[in-house]
Amino acid sequence: MTPLERFDEFLQARGKRITRQRRLIIQCVYARHDHFDAEQLLLELRAHVGSIQASRPTVYRTLNEMVDAGLLKKMVLDGRAVYEHDYGYPQHDHLYCSSCGKLIEFSSNEVGRIRDAVAREHQFRATGHRLIVTGTCSVCMSRRVQSRHQDRV
Amino acid sequence: MTPLERFDEFLQARGKRITRQRRLIIQCVYARHDHFDAEQLLLELRAHVGSIQASRPTVYRTLNEMVDAGLLKKMVLDGRAVYEHDYGYPQHDHLYCSSCGKLIEFSSNEVGRIRDAVAREHQFRATGHRLIVTGTCSVCMSRRVQSRHQDRV
DNA sequence: TTGTCTGCAAACACTTTGCACTTTT
DNA sequence: AAAAGTGCAAAGTGTTTGCAGACAA
Numbered sequence: 001m002t003p004l005e006r007f008d009e010f011l012q013a014r015g016k017r018i019t020r021q022r023r024l025i026i027q028c029v030y031a032r033h034d035h036f037d038a039e040q041l042l043l044e045l046r047a048h049v050g051s052i053q054a055s056r057p058t059v060y061r062t063l064n065e066m067v068d069a070g071l072l073k074k075m076v077l078d079g080r081a082v083y084e085h086d087y088g089y090p091q092h093d094h095l096y097c098s099s100c101g102k103l104i105e106f107s108s109n110e111v112g113r114i115r116d117a118v119a120r121e122h123q124f125r126a127t128g129h130r131l132i133v134t135g136t137c138s139v140c141m142s143r144r145v146q147s148r149h150q151d152r153v
Numbered sequence: 154m155t156p157l158e159r160f161d162e163f164l165q166a167r168g169k170r171i172t173r174q175r176r177l178i179i180q181c182v183y184a185r186h187d188h189f190d191a192e193q194l195l196l197e198l199r200a201h202v203g204s205i206q207a208s209r210p211t212v213y214r215t216l217n218e219m220v221d222a223g224l225l226k227k228m229v230l231d232g233r234a235v236y237e238h239d240y241g242y243p244q245h246d247h248l249y250c251s252s253c254g255k256l257i258e259f260s261s262n263e264v265g266r267i268r269d270a271v272a273r274e275h276q277f278r279a280t281g282h283r284l285i286v287t288g289t290c291s292v293c294m295s296r297r298v299q300s301r302h303q304d305r306v
Numbered sequence: 307t308t309g310t311c312t313g314c315a316a317a318c319a320c321t322t323t324g325c326a327c328t329t330t331t
Numbered sequence: 332a333a334a335a336g337t338g339c340a341a342a343g344t345g346t347t348t349g350c351a352g353a354c355a356a
Contacts, residue, residue, distance in 0.1 A: 016336060017330050038321080055338050060321060076229055079346090080320065095277050106271045110263065115286050118259045123291035124248050129286045133268050138276035170310055170355050177332060193344080208313050232321090234346060 003030055003071050003087050010069035021054040025062045029072070035084045035103045036065060074128060077101075093130070097137035099144075104137065154184055156224050156240050163222035174207040178215045178250075182225070188237045188256045191216060229281060246283070250290035253296075257290065 007026055028044050050100050073086035092107040095111040111131055119126035181197050195212050219225040226239035245260040264284055272279035
C-alpha cells in the first residue's frame, strides 16, 4: 500500500474527504524524504505551480491527520513541531546538532531492548520512545575550529 | 557546595544580584524533589507564607538562569517545559505515562554507551541526550482494566 | 549612586478554532 | 442536497520582552 493509498483509506474510514488540498499536501510531503516543519511545508506548497493552494490552518490540520494515520512521526525541537516519514520507514533515533539544527538518523536495536527491559521492570506498557542525542555535528565542529583560527589572526 | 551556594557563585560571577525573589524561588524549588513546570512553581510560591512574592516573568527568568547555572534540567513535554534537579543528581532517563502525565525515572548506563558509540560513528560531539519512553504506567493500566469491567455492567 | 531586577502589560511564536462559504460525496 | 473542508481572522498556549519604578551592591 502506498502512503497515498493508506491515507485515502484512513480518510474514507472516518467519513473524511479526499480534497485537492489534502492531495497536494501529501504529494508535497512525499516529494522529498526529509525532516520538515509546518512553515517549510507551507513554503514548498507555495513554490508548487498549479491552481490549488493550501492555507496555514489546512496544513496544520492535515499534518495532524497524517500523524494520526501513521504516515508521519512528529517530534518537538526548540519549540516547534518537526515531522518525518513514518509509514514503511524503519524505527530510528536522532543526533541533533544544536548549532545548525541538522538531524542525523541512526538506528540501534539496543535502544529497543533497553526500552523493553526498563518497561518490564516498572510494569510499564511502552508504546514508543524518543532518543535524541544533542551535540555538535562534524561540519559545525570543523567550522568552529576554523573560526578559532581566525580569532587568532 | 550546596545548590544555593552554587547559584550565588553563578550570579556573582556575572554581576547578577541575589534578590529576595531569586532566594525564594530557589528555596521553593529545592523544598521538594519533583518534576515541575513554571505554573506549578508559581502556585507553590503563592502558597508560601511571607511578604515576598515572585511574578510569572521573574519565575521564568529565574528558571532559565538555574538551567544555565546547571542546577536544573529542562525537558519539553506536551508543549510545556518541565524541570528537575540536575546539580549533584545522577544522570537518568524517563518513562512518561501519556495517560496521567507521570514521569518515572530510570537509569541505564547502556544508554550512555550507545550514545557515545553512535556519536563516534558519526564524528559527532555529543553533549547530552534525552530518552523518553512513552506509554502507560501500571496504575493507569489497572484503571483501564477496571473501567472496562464497569463498561460491561 | 549605579546598575540590575522586578512587575506590569504587551509582544511573541507556534498552533488551533469559530464561522461563512466552498467543495466533495 | 447534505456533510465535511477551506480560508480568514481571531483566539489560544506557554514563554519572553520593553519599560518605569524598586532595590541590591
